[in-house]
Amino acid sequence: MTLGEGATPLVAVPELGTPLGIERLWIKDEALNATGSFKARGLSAAVTRASLGGAKLLTTPTAGNAGVALSAYGRRAGLAVRVFAPRTTPPTILEQIRTFGADLELIEGHIGDCGKAARAYSTEHGGFDVSTLREPYRIEGKKTMGLEVAEQLGWRLPDVLIYPTGGGTGLIGMWKVFKELREAVWIDDDMPRLYSVQSDGCAPVVRAFEQQAERPEPWPDPVTIAWGLRVPGPLGGKLMLTAIRETKGGAVAVSDEALADAARKIAFTVAIDASPEGGATLAALEVLLDRGEVKQDESVVLFNTGAGWLYR
Numbered sequence: 001m002t003l004g005e006g007a008t009p010l011v012a013v014p015e016l017g018t019p020l021g022i023e024r025l026w027i028k029d030e031a032l033n034a035t036g037s038f039k040a041r042g043l044s045a046a047v048t049r050a051s052l053g054g055a056k057l058l059t060t061p062t063a064g065n066a067g068v069a070l071s072a073y074g075r076r077a078g079l080a081v082r083v084f085a086p087r088t089t090p091p092t093i094l095e096q097i098r099t100f101g102a103d104l105e106l107i108e109g110h111i112g113d114c115g116k117a118a119r120a121y122s123t124e125h126g127g128f129d130v131s132t133l134r135e136p137y138r139i140e141g142k143k144t145m146g147l148e149v150a151e152q153l154g155w156r157l158p159d160v161l162i163y164p165t166g167g168g169t170g171l172i173g174m175w176k177v178f179k180e181l182r183e184a185v186w187i188d189d190d191m192p193r194l195y196s197v198q199s200d201g202c203a204p205v206v207r208a209f210e211q212q213a214e215r216p217e218p219w220p221d222p223v224t225i226a227w228g229l230r231v232p233g234p235l236g237g238k239l240m241l242t243a244i245r246e247t248k249g250g251a252v253a254v255s256d257e258a259l260a261d262a263a264r265k266i267a268f269t270v271a272i273d274a275s276p277e278g279g280a281t282l283a284a285l286e287v288l289l290d291r292g293e294v295k296q297d298e299s300v301v302l303f304n305t306g307a308g309w310l311y312r
Contacts (some may be wrong), residue, residue, distance in 0.1 A: 001073050003042035003044070003072060005033050005041050005044050008027050008031075008033055008087070009028075010153070013266075018215065020289060021296035022298070023296075024299035025300050027266070027302045027303070028227065028304065029068045031307035031308070032299070033110040034069075034079075036065070036306055036307040036310050038065075038170055038305045039068070039069035039070075040073075041144050042142045043069040045147065046073075046141065047076075047130070048137075049076055049137045050128050050137075051079060058081050058128050058131060059082045059084070059118045059127040060131045061084045061111050061115040062114065063084070063227045064093040064228060065310065067085050071100035071101065074102065075101050075198065077085060077183065078273055082125075083103070084102050084105050086106070086107055086113075087105065089106075090295070090310065091134070092310050093281045093311075094106075094312055099311065110222050111166075112233050119131075130210075132236065134277050135209035138169055139172060142170045143168050143176055143179045145174055147172035147181075151175075156189055157192050158192050158298075158299040160294050161249075162285055162288075163195065163303045164197050164198070164228065164277035165198060165229070165234070166198075166228045166234065167236060169236060169239065170303070170305065172239045174194070175194060179273060182279045191247045192249075192301075193248050194247045194249040196244055198252075199226050199253065199254065199255070200256075201222060202222035202252065203235065203251075204216035204237060205234065205240050207219075207238065208241055209241060213242065214241070215235060215238040216241070217233075218232050218233035226256070226259055226275070229276075229277055236302075250288070250293060254280055254283040256276075258280075258281060259277075262281075262283040262286075263277035264279070265282065266278065266279060272309055273309060275304060275307060276304060276307050280304035281303055
């Protein structure tokens, strides 16, 4: 099932890079996907395979954008969809879910609480759970982001890739496809250093990375305006940590104030309507430059994973 997802622009942004001393800075603008976020890629693949496998009812918990994407692709496939979202999810996102005809249940709490409700509903009603890393196809759809970055840079890989991570399938998918490209000898570049960025109000991966833990522990009382980062116990946490360590990358937490300011700076400076998660990547770049972890002569790709208008 397709709604024209993918093929999003990789925008050179010297207006943002030059003041930081970086001449090779790009933003991969996933806001221009169908349904307004990178979630379209994974849900297109997941819904297609579920439909071919005979599924009639699809369920998922969501922090926001995944629910919109599943609702749209489920409608396109003619399948029933049940979405479980936190009651505090931005109204525009909830209205988008309803517009595509999904059954929406609002839950007190965070996405982890929604996940429990979605799994219980699937068990009782025979639905197919397409939540993060509970089926194999969403991550295959996310791999296309990495393929496009390589293609758009002339089959070269950047030195650094900074990605906002909640559930983490985008980061994991790109790590997977970069390895596959090297194994297939399509490219011979070193792997990009992968950096996970989270809000300091919900940063389980950052904490686990700093503590050299094998996997993240659930984050108590997650609070952030970047709804896609409000994932206190990511199922893919161990894989994310493996990806960033294997590529000699890292994990950075930024404040909500910093990520919101950076999102506004992106919009004002280069006219990309960045989500708070997208703003977090620019805020993280500034931190990494200050720490000396990213050098000014390196090539850097930031990911804006969704449209800012969805949060208003």
